[in-house]
Amino acid sequence: MSPVLDDFPTDVPDNPELVEMRREGDLVWLTLARPEVMNCLSFPTLKRFRTILEELREDLSIRCILITGTGEKAFCAGADLKERRTMPLDRVPEFVKNIRALMDDVEALPQPTIGVINGFAFGGGTELLLACDLRIAAPHAQLGLTEVSLAIIPGAGGTQRLPRLIGKSRAKDLILTARRIAAAEAFDIGLVNRVAEAGKLTEGATELAQSIAANGPVAVRAAKDAIDVGLEEKQELGLKHEAACYERTLSTEDRLEALAAFSEKRKPAFKGA
Numbered sequence: 001m002s003p004v005l006d007d008f009p010t011d012v013p014d015n016p017e018l019v020e021m022r023r024e025g026d027l028v029w030l031t032l033a034r035p036e037v038m039n040c041l042s043f044p045t046l047k048r049f050r051t052i053l054e055e056l057r058e059d060l061s062i063r064c065i066l067i068t069g070t071g072e073k074a075f076c077a078g079a080d081l082k083e084r085r086t087m088p089l090d091r092v093p094e095f096v097k098n099i100r101a102l103m104d105d106v107e108a109l110p111q112p113t114i115g116v117i118n119g120f121a122f123g124g125g126t127e128l129l130l131a132c133d134l135r136i137a138a139p140h141a142q143l144g145l146t147e148v149s150l151a152i153i154p155g156a157g158g159t160q161r162l163p164r165l166i167g168k169s170r171a172k173d174l175i176l177t178a179r180r181i182a183a184a185e186a187f188d189i190g191l192v193n194r195v196a197e198a199g200k201l202t203e204g205a206t207e208l209a210q211s212i213a214a215n216g217p218v219a220v221r222a223a224k225d226a227i228d229v230g231l232e233e234k235q236e237l238g239l240k241h242e243a244a245c246y247e248r249t250l251s252t253e254d255r256l257e258a259l260a261a262f263s264e265k266r267k268p269a270f271k272g273a
Contacts, residue, residue, distance in 0.1 A: 007098055008047050009091065018045045020070075021052055026063035026213040027206070028056060031070055038077035039069035041124050043087075045080075046098045053105045060272060063213035063220070065109060066205055067132060068116035069125075075115075075141065078123025081150075096155055099124055103157045106131040107228075110221045112212050116205040117141040117192065122180065127154060130161035133224065135192040136208055137183040138201040143191060144180035164231075166190050216254040217272035222246070 020031040030052065032039035041049075056062060069075040079099060087095065106113060106128065115132035120142040129135050129143070137143075145158045153159060154175060163171035166189050174181070186192045196204035212220060226245040230238030249255055254270045261268035 007050075007094075007101065008043070009094060012043050012047050014047050014051060015044050016048065018042075018048045019052055023062075024206075026061070027209050028062050028065050030065060030067045032068070032076055033070045035070040035074070037080060037082070038074035038120075039071075039125075040077050040080035040083075041099060041102070041128075042080040042083050043095055043098070046095075046102055050098065050102055050105055053102075053109065056111070057105075057109050060110065060217065060221075062111050063217050063272070064112050064114065064209040066114045066116050066209055067106070067128070068118050068205075072119055072138070072140075074119040074125075075117045075121040076125030076128055077120065078125050078127075078146075099156045103127055103131040103161075107157075110224070112220060112224055114205055114209055116201060117143070117183070118201055120180075122146045123150075123154070124156050127156040127158045127161070130157060130165060134194075134208065135186075136194040136196055136201070136205050137186060137192045138196055139183055139198050141183040141186075142180050143183075143186050144178065145175050146178040146180065148176060149178035162191075214270075216249070216252070216258065216268075216270045218252050218254055219249045222248045 018033060020033045022029040022031070030049070032045065034040060034042070034045065056065060079095075084092070084095070112134070113132040115129035115135040117129065117135060117137035118141070119138070121129055122142075122144050123146050126143045126145050145154045145162065147154045147158070159175065162175065170189055173179070183192060183195045187195050194204065194208065222245040226242045230241045233241065253273045254268070257270060258268045
């Protein structure tokens, strides 16, 4: 049994229909497929999602992973509160452990990730987006860490990732008020990277992903690692880690291919090696 599956009670089913996976060349789309409950995260959904991520992290032929929800209404409305209301009290800590672990799994992927916000994303939905490297939203999307309105706090990384992304004061504004914000405001404060044109979210997200996939895969992964690890260290240690990440690119065939392509005035054909 995989380490991920070890974390789940044996009676939690693994339903492949809850999270759809679709590969398009170098890209992979992961889609939360529970539109009837606004793509909420149930225990079985967490199991399916984490199992897929465990498989994907080993496939370095994938150059970018896009995460979205089914439909145009909701990206993810967070934890499945209907399930939580009937969940035995002794199982709640296991659920919370796994929803936190899902966000950690997304953040730890070696491949770049893009959160594709097709509708509202509240609570755990926004926390899932915060674990992604980049975020692109439809104009009608809304985001918010709304947990204090339910007398709890963001418990899947929101209190830590949001301040690091947009600053402590702005994060407190959103978390302590449980305020929901539109895509335009989310862009203005740096919570999302791009707002797509109306009706063109998939196209915009694909274009963003392809612009990443067109670069040297080893270098992209090394750059992500350098930023993620270095940002948590003092600058001196961060610079040492950057140097180690740089060294990983020096012996690659892709680096030689880039030099040859530059000399020959052509587009490089990177192989990820």
